[in-house]
Amino acid sequence: MINGIKPLERSLRWGMVGGGGTSQIGYIHRSAALRDGTFTLVAGAFDIDAARGRAFGERLGVAGDRCYSDYQTLFQEEAKRPDGIEAVSIATPNNTHYAICRAALEAGLHVVCEKPLCFTSEQADALVALSRKQNKIVGVTYGYSGHQMIQQARQMVANGDLGEIRIVNMQFSHGFHHRAVEQDSPSTRWRVDPKFVGPSYVLGDLATHPLFLAETMVPALKIRRLMCSRQSFVQSRAPLEDNAFVLMEYDNGAVGSMWTSAVNSGAMHSQKVRIVGEKASLEWWDEHPNQLRYEVQGQPAQILDRGMPYLVDTALEEDRIGAGHPEGLFEAWSNLYRRFAIAMDASDRGDTDFLAQFWYPDVHAGAMGVRWVENCVRSADSGSAWVEFI
Numbered sequence: 001m002i003n004g005i006k007p008l009e010r011s012l013r014w015g016m017v018g019g020g021g022t023s024q025i026g027y028i029h030r031s032a033a034l035r036d037g038t039f040t041l042v043a044g045a046f047d048i049d050a051a052r053g054r055a056f057g058e059r060l061g062v063a064g065d066r067c068y069s070d071y072q073t074l075f076q077e078e079a080k081r082p083d084g085i086e087a088v089s090i091a092t093p094n095n096t097h098y099a100i101c102r103a104a105l106e107a108g109l110h111v112v113c114e115k116p117l118c119f120t121s122e123q124a125d126a127l128v129a130l131s132r133k134q135n136k137i138v139g140v141t142y143g144y145s146g147h148q149m150i151q152q153a154r155q156m157v158a159n160g161d162l163g164e165i166r167i168v169n170m171q172f173s174h175g176f177h178h179r180a181v182e183q184d185s186p187s188t189r190w191r192v193d194p195k196f197v198g199p200s201y202v203l204g205d206l207a208t209h210p211l212f213l214a215e216t217m218v219p220a221l222k223i224r225r226l227m228c229s230r231q232s233f234v235q236s237r238a239p240l241e242d243n244a245f246v247l248m249e250y251d252n253g254a255v256g257s258m259w260t261s262a263v264n265s266g267a268m269h270s271q272k273v274r275i276v277g278e279k280a281s282l283e284w285w286d287e288h289p290n291q292l293r294y295e296v297q298g299q300p301a302q303i304l305d306r307g308m309p310y311l312v313d314t315a316l317e318e319d320r321i322g323a324g325h326p327e328g329l330f331e332a333w334s335n336l337y338r339r340f341a342i343a344m345d346a347s348d349r350g351d352t353d354f355l356a357q358f359w360y361p362d363v364h365a366g367a368m369g370v371r372w373v374e375n376c377v378r379s380a381d382s383g384s385a386w387v388e389f390i
């Protein structure tokens with residue numbers, strides 16, 4: 001159980017690029033990073049508007065001379081200081097991730113990067129190689145993967161509780177963009193503009209989340225080929241899709257499906273993963289994250305609840321409040337940031353044995369999301385043909 005004891009003797013000196021006062025996602029990064037005392041926020045280039053970013057940073061308690069106008073100045077100036085930042089989080093629109101992540105690694109920093117890591121598999125490969133060369137951690141914020149019930153599912157699959165896995169059914173299909181809301185919302189506008197998001201909208205923005213949850217639950221499954229059909233129901237979004245279906249075949253004969261949508265009218269989030277094995281199935285839904293449904297063929301369905309002693313150790317270790325009280329996205333992110341800090345510290349100590357067995361959404365997870373989107377777009381744009389996964 002996590003009870004506030006710091007997992008590390010030190011706190012990493014940490015900065016942020018983006019995540020400014022008007023951003024959607026900045027606060028949860030800070031809330032997660034600061035919760036367990038593993039990071040201390042000392043610098044940032046928080047906003048595309050330098051003056052607004054400085055004013056915001058100062059109100060967060062960051063010294064004015066360490067609120068920089070852009071990420072290049074942040075990395076240059078912090079590198080000159082004996083107490084400069086050791087890690088940086090990138091929470092800016094998608095088109096900037098590759099350049100900022102590359103610059104951060106070149107500056108010798110550990111990185112936490114928003115998804116998607118970048119736009120092309122070539123860029124992803126370059127970041128994988130650079131993080132290895134620089135011996136630096138890149139963590140990717142697939143937020144709910146830090147939830148204990150995902151660890152529970154992972155262990156149950158590994159234990160063979162479901163038998164051989166046959167079907168993976170994934171979805172992330174909300175209804176919030178069922179009409180052209182981008183006309184009134186700046187943070188939706190860039191999400192439907194290829195200049196900012198590259199080749200896809202919902203495939204990259206939404207579907208990579210349940211894709212990674214399923215990868216976490218069943219790491220052995222490798223996609224062999226897939227086919228994708230994508231639509232732009234709000235026509236001004238074309239060629240970017242606001243709805244897509246993907247079918248996947250895995251190399252062990254299992255099959256998967258993904259429904260991702262921003263036009264699922266009336267739905268809140270509808271992020272779900274259902275793993276079907278030869279004996280039993282597991283189902284997790286982000287609107288009820290504390291419950292994992294376990295259905296054994298021929299028996300009454302069971303609802304496993306977070307915090308209960310019957311769960312596996314890996315699900316109980318990161319519990320923060322005990323059973324009954326809800327935990328959710330903020331706690332899942334905190335668990336991820338805690339893991340990022342532990343990995344960064346192990347990397348700094350050269351503890352490769354520890355890192356080899358330690359799980360967190362790493363640069364390979366980020367690269368896999370990029371590659372998956374690329375393959376989906378290639379299939380959709382070839383008339384929804386089946387394509388080998390490359």
Ligand code: NAD
Pocket residue numbers: 017018019020021022023024025026045046047048049070071091092093094096114115116141142143186187205
């Ligand atoms: P947003 O538009 O609400 O905010 C973007 C922030 O970045 C703003 O503060 C803006 O001023 C700042 N910014 C933009 N360009 C910058 C630059 N070059 N340098 C410094 N600051 C800059 O966007 P958002 O919804 O917060 O999304 C940001 C990122 O987070 C996106 O990549 C998005 O995909 C991702 N995101 C991830 C999750 C998740 O669950 N992991 C959820 C939402 C968003």
